[in-house]
Amino acid sequence: MANDKILFQRSHVFIKEQLPHRELRVGSFDEITGRITIIQNERGKFFRFIPTGLEDTVTDDWALVSGNHSIVSYKNTRNGSDSVSVTPNPLLKYRFYFNLNNLRSVRRHHMLHGIAHMVFVLKDGTTLPAFHFNLGGSKELLHLLQQHLRLEK
Numbered sequence: 001m002a003n004d005k006i007l008f009q010r011s012h013v014f015i016k017e018q019l020p021h022r023e024l025r026v027g028s029f030d031e032i033t034g035r036i037t038i039i040q041n042e043r044g045k046f047f048r049f050i051p052t053g054l055e056d057t058v059t060d061d062w063a064l065v066s067g068n069h070s071i072v073s074y075k076n077t078r079n080g081s082d083s084v085s086v087t088p089n090p091l092l093k094y095r096f097y098f099n100l101n102n103l104r105s106v107r108r109h110h111m112l113h114g115i116a117h118m119v120f121v122l123k124d125g126t127t128l129p130a131f132h133f134n135l136g137g138s139k140e141l142l143h144l145l146q147q148h149l150r151l152e153k
Helices: 090-094 138-148
Strands: 005-016 031-041 044-051 062-066 070-075 083-087 096-099 103-110 116-122 131-133
Touching: 005 044, 005 138, 031 090, 031 138, 044 090, 103 138, 116 138, 131 138
Parallel strands: none
Antiparallel strands: 005 031, 005 131, 031 044, 044 096, 062 070, 070 083, 103 116, 116 131
């Protein structure tokens, strides 16, 4: 991450978790606030969303989400001390990191009070939750994506 060049960064972006009524529980999340960053390094250009409070967590080589309760993650440290960890923090499932070349489509919508949100769909069919930009920045992100990807209306 030391060689990462930040192309775009926006804090106070949030996603909403839509829970069915039967799954409502005490302490459930309504909004997960975080930061979107577009970075460039020797491997390409990447989208990253990190929820507030997880900024200092290590980026894993892979992670397995088990429901809303635990995350099993693996980090190859390349010094012989690889680590596997199980974490009960439900925010970890909202940590997103993907190569922009894996982006199939992006939709930008405006809500009634001027709050725009964007939905990203990856080439493997994964649809990420809607990212809400209540302090602006969605138009700037879309322009940046147009500079690096071919986008059609």
